[in-house]
Amino acid sequence: MFNEYIKGDSIIHxxxxxxxxxxxxxxxxxxxxxxxxxxxxxxxxxSIILVAIAGIEIxxxxxxxxxxxxxxxxxxxxxxxxxxxxxxxxxxxxxxxxEGIMLTTLMTIKANAIMLILTGLLATSSIFELVHGLLHLxxxxxxxxxxxxxxxxxxxxxxxxxxxxxxxxxxxFRLHNTLHTYRTIAYIVGGLLVKSYNRADNLxxxxxxxxxxxxxxxxxxxxxxTIDLMAIIMLTTGNIVIIIL
Amino acid sequence: MTGNYLIKLEExxxxxxxxxxxxxxxxxxxxxxxxxxxxxxxxSGKTTLFNIIMGFVRPVKGTIEIAGELMKxxxxxxxxxxxxxxxxxxxxxxxxxxxxxxEIAFGPLNYRLPKEExxxxxxxxLELTGLKGFEDRAPYELSEGEKKRVAFAAIxxxxxxxxxxxxxxxxxxxxxxxxxxxxxxxxxxxxVIISQDTEFLKKTTNxxxxxxxxxxxxxxxx
Numbered sequence: 286m287f288n289e290y291i292k293g294d295s296i297i298h299x300x301x302x303x304x305x306x307x308x309x310x311x312x313x314x315x316x317x318x319x320x321x322x323x324x325x326x327x328x329x330x331x332s333i334i335l336v337a338i339a340g341i342e343i344x345x346x347x348x349x350x351x352x353x354x355x356x357x358x359x360x361x362x363x364x365x366x367x368x369x370x371x372x373x374x375x376x377x378x379x380x381x382x383x384e385g386i387m388l389t390t391l392m393t394i395k396a397n398a399i400m401l402i403l404t405g406l407l408a409t410s411s412i413f414e415l416v417h418g419l420l421h422l423x424x425x426x427x428x429x430x431x432x433x434x435x436x437x438x439x440x441x442x443x444x445x446x447x448x449x450x451x452x453x454x455x456x457x458f459r460l461h462n463t464l465h466t467y468r469t470i471a472y473i474v475g476g477l478l479v480k481s482y483n484r485a486d487n488l489x490x491x492x493x494x495x496x497x498x499x500x501x502x503x504x505x506x507x508x509x510x511t512i513d514l515m516a517i518i519m520l521t522t523g524n525i526v527i528i529i530l
Numbered sequence: 531m532t533g534n535y536l537i538k539l540e541e542x543x544x545x546x547x548x549x550x551x552x553x554x555x556x557x558x559x560x561x562x563x564x565x566x567x568x569x570x571x572x573x574s575g576k577t578t579l580f581n582i583i584m585g586f587v588r589p590v591k592g593t594i595e596i597a598g599e600l601m602k603x604x605x606x607x608x609x610x611x612x613x614x615x616x617x618x619x620x621x622x623x624x625x626x627x628x629x630x631x632x633e634i635a636f637g638p639l640n641y642r643l644p645k646e647e648x649x650x651x652x653x654x655x656l657e658l659t660g661l662k663g664f665e666d667r668a669p670y671e672l673s674e675g676e677k678k679r680v681a682f683a684a685i686x687x688x689x690x691x692x693x694x695x696x697x698x699x700x701x702x703x704x705x706x707x708x709x710x711x712x713x714x715x716x717x718x719x720x721x722v723i724i725s726q727d728t729e730f731l732k733k734t735t736n737x738x739x740x741x742x743x744x745x746x747x748x749x750x751x752x
Contacts, residue, residue: 411628437626487623490586495618495688496640505637
């Protein structure tokens, strides 16, 4: 499990979250729509540079990339063998197509570039800054509030799941293909649902107790600075380069 | 009973769906500067009593008055909650901000206080609760005792008139307990504490109740 917010004091950390949110969205769309290797590699290079400027530790970056690449690995096991095209290698009577390899390579680079931009830009703002940024960008409050709670509590629920799993394992539970296993898993899932409902209920009460009325307020407010202007110019130039290439 | 009470519960009757009544014509009167403790077995309704005061659950029968105002609807409770600081039994349910500073500032920010005032309050309560230096720490990474102190600091920053403390010493070491005792003794608060820690209650309260047969009864240690 990794921490959602990466602390630091780099120029990237100081960019207005609104600029970061918009750029991340535009960059992701631009990269996702590319079908050529050069622009996608350029996008990857831009995202690597941003992560480097943000001064994020390699270990942290690898942990985040692993989440995407574990899924991408599955694509490598399927796509090259199933995508129609000119066969280049044969593995156990299955032919690997050139187009399949090209497509999977593109998808791998795209996914990593987008994950890196998320790490470099969004993970360098705290959740409250992002929430506040989204509200400033006129995203509906209910939607933002839901996003905030999911983001904050998904890890808490994961911890709860791990605790329950440790508790059942301590009492000799092992995963087998038996009715007992399925029943136990159902109990665990049911327990987690009840716990998450109770926790959500209690959290709402706790917020209401402290005067929460659906609006999030920040202690430190955004000020559009020269850094933001420079960031907009450089990031937009980056996007234009990707599109032109 | 007559007099001016900060909290006045009269003839409260309440039971959860399909279960026996928890409260049966329960009365509770809390006057200004009162220091009250509530003890009792699990499931006797101690936390539910706090939830009724806060308006989170509504009684079947009975009236609730807070600071002289009769609570009739959610709007009345919303106003009354400004006067009350409620410390939850489980701090994990109460803390959600990315830093201790933001956690403490959350309540005052919701009340739209000026930034300088919020900064002042944050500084004050951090010192009071012994959390100076914890400003930028993530609340969910702290120990149980530290979390409890952050939750306590967060409600103190709202400068409430009444404190409702549900098991405030749970998970706290003796130093933390002493710090809470000191705040309660010197802060001039009106408060109600739910606790199983009888030593703590003896030191911090002047009246202790227990819930028996759906009603509050004065409890005597001897």
